[in-house]
Amino acid sequence: MIQAPKSNELFLRAQNSIPGGVNSPVRAFRAVGGNPRFMVSAKGPYMYDEDGNRYMDLINSWGPMILGHAADVVNEAVKKAIPNSLSFGAPTRKEIEIAELIVSMVPSIEKVRMVNSGTEATMSAIRVARGYTGRDKIIKFEGCYHGHGDSFLIAAGSGAITLGVPDSPGVTKGTANDTLTAPYNNLKAVQTLVEANKGQVAAIILEPVAGNMGLVTPADGFLQGLRDLCDKEGIVLIFDEVMTGFRLSPGGAQQLYGVTPDLSTLGKIIGGGMPVGAYGGKKEIMDYVAPAGPVYQAGTLSGNPIAMSAGMAMLTYLNDHPEVYTQLEQTTLKMVEGMQANMQKLGLNFTINRIGSMFSIFFTDQPVYDFESAKNSDTAFFGRYFNAMLQRGIYLAPSQYEALFVSTAISEELVAQYIQANYESLQQALQA
Template sequence: MIKAPVSNDLFLRAQNSIPGGVNSPVRAFRAVGGNPRFIVSAKGPYMYDEDDNRYTDFINSWGPMILGHAAEVVQEAVQQAIPNSLSFGAPTRKEIEIAELIVSMVPSIEKVRMVNSGTEATMSAIRVARGFTGRDKIIKFEGCYHGHGDSFLISAGSGAITLGVPDSPGVTKGTANDTLTAPYNNLDAVKTLVDAKKGQIAAIILEPVAGNMGLVTPAEGFLQNLRALCDKEGIVLIFDEVMTGFRLAPGGAQELYGVTPDMSTLGKIIGGGMPVGAYGGKREIMEYVAPAGPVYQAGTLSGNPIAMSAGMAMLTYLKEHPEVYTQLRNTTDKLVSGMEQNMQQLGLNFTVNQIGSMFSIFFTQQAVTDFDSAKTSNTAFFGRYFNAMLDRGIYLAPSQYEALFVSTAIGEEQVSQYIQANLESLKEAQQG
């Protein structure tokens, strides 16, 4: 069993000065028991904690480390940019270059605005959609998480459900009234909402592949039918691709499924690990953003030169090396196949959802297609399984309701290690 006395001491110390001892709730390990590990460094497929323990990482900073930790192409770009200063608060050539690159890669984006986080991107996209349409209400889907903006903390997934507080205090009733929710993959429920609020819906926002109730893929025709409905009703369709953008394909889930939204939000990979986000879409919609138009949004650190350099290096590499996606899919297929064989051998109730280099295990006997079916999972079993994997040097997301991410740094050695640890950990979790 891996020991972590230094991490335990740091967690106790952190709680004196940081709410809950962490700067993002799911990191506190409350859903799985035990204390978080405090990380010192990472390289390739591995992370190292304060106690000199090594972990094979399947979170990869919640997605952006698609080339593994400290990828040389990104590191070199950052090192070259640092001597020129860390921030200007003024325009740079690199902002134009990365904007042009994003426009060339993402089908829906004709213009793009850089921001500093996925939350900022989704908040801004909703505001622009409201300004463009002159309407107030939005539709989101139960279990889809779009950051911690007030409009989105209604039937949210991820950290909200992990903490057992799906609707956060501090969100006003007025804000909640303007956010309508429907079950993911349920087109009829969306149509009912649209009919009930005819001419009032500004936008429908969703993760085209949900990753914050665990990984849930769209049912056949779901995205296409949403596109048709939005066209018919004059509603702005927004794909939140903060997680899936550039991970599932060079153009994200919208390229993979052949459905083009009106707007897209991005994050994670476009910063190569640096704090960054972006939102973009059709030219006529994005022309509503100040200073071109009346919808205000600003940010001192937006387009930060270090983040732009990291993102430019990452996206350029992915565009020039599309074989990355075949490699990622093949590696993930092997992982999932090995896990499924282990769970079948042990007679467990399980569902594994996978697309490309993203996957989730649900300890339930039914298919997981929406938030309600995700919540049938045996979370107590997952907690035992998580800690057993951690003891074997496998770093998973500390919540049943999160997706896992594979990087190109995961090779045959790490796949074999994972499958063996999976079998041993499942046996241990069965014993209670």
């Protein structure tokens, strides 16, 4: 039985000085019960907490640790960069090199601007789309998460052509009036929204593979249907590839599915674990960004030399070693097949969605293709399962509605350990 008294003590202490005791809400474990573990180090497939407990990590910092924690290739690049200063606030050669590499890897990107987070990237992409088109409204999808910018914290209205409503205090009704919301994988609903707001929609933004309602993949023809609609109506199509960029393929989901957006947002892997984001796309759109154009966006730490060094090392490695994606595919498939066998043996209702090295378990016998169908999952059972896995040293996302990420550090031996822990944890959750 894993005990964590130091983590429990730290969580109580943290609540006195940090809202909710954490710096990002899902870390508080409220969706699964219990208290969060406070980590001190990580290497390869493992994280270690304040109490010395070891966990096989299936979050990998929510995606960027595709080579496992503290990958030597990234660490060495950071060590080499640190003595030259942590920040300049001035241009560097490394910014050009990583921009050129991104342009060469991602199909949609002809020019790219570096920022500090995925949220900055999506906020900026929307602003540029509005500036480029001269229109105000955007369409987003239920269950897709694009960071905590005001435009994205909007819940769906009561019908296909109704405006959104603020989903968080602090988001104005005026912002909500410019945000339209459609169900994921429902092309007809998008067409209805566009028709009802003719000539007013600046952009359609989505995760081409959704990772924030659990993993949900696009239906056949959905992405191409959006591409065709945007071409017809002069709308900027934005793929939020903060999660999927460089994880599903060297060129992200857009390369995998063969659908090219007008703009793409990136994060996670692009920084090799450092806080980095980026947005980029067609030259004629990106040339609207200051100082080339009138749409203003700036950041003191954008293109930070340490972050650029980490990202350059990571992207170069992935670009030079395409076998990484074959290994990840095989490893993740073995894990999923093992879990499927376990759940069938135990007579559980389940759906597992997977693409490449991302997957989610939903405890429902219905297919999961959008946010409404994801909500059919038995979240109480998931909470029991999560805590049973945690007790066996497996660190999963502390929410039903988050994707899991596999790294190349997961060996065949660890796959076998994971499948065994999965079986025992499911048994324990059934008995609780």
